[in-house]
Amino acid sequence: VLDRDAFKWRQQLGLEMSYVVYDGRWFTPIRASLQAAADSLATEVNGEVVLELYKGHVNAIQKKSDNSLYSEEFATFGEDEVYDHSHAEGFIRLYSLPSRIRALSKKK
Known part of the structure; x- marks a missing residue:
């Protein structure tokens, strides 16, 4: 659902949000800004995830979304219009x- 850059940015937002929460800065403009950015990225996120729980670990074993960026039709190195x-x-x-x-520069 998210492209590579958006996913990477969403990961960074989560890390920054954890610092805000840990430092007790929930009621700050920074937290509100981080939340707004996360909400903006999440507008296209929908779908279902099947999780596997085993000995304290969680693994996503199946994902599907109406907004998935993956298309088997284009996941090829053959000829297509894309x-x-x-x-x-x-x-x-x-x-x-x-x-x-x-x-x-190292050759110099």
Whole structure:
């Protein structure tokens, strides 16, 4: 339901909220702002989760949502209208740029 960046941000919100609660800052603008951000991210969240409980551990073993971003139709490296394989080269070059710069600077 959440894309990678939204999920990562939601995880960070949870961590920050835990600090606010632990420090007794519930009735503060910071807590209200964190809550508003979490609520905003949750607008598309719905569905069902099946949990497995075993010896103090909890595992999500099945998830489904009407707003899932996963589609078996597009989860392929075959031909489709959504993903153009030629775009991968630019993506790889862009995301590897810091590593390439670091390697080049160490060669000097």
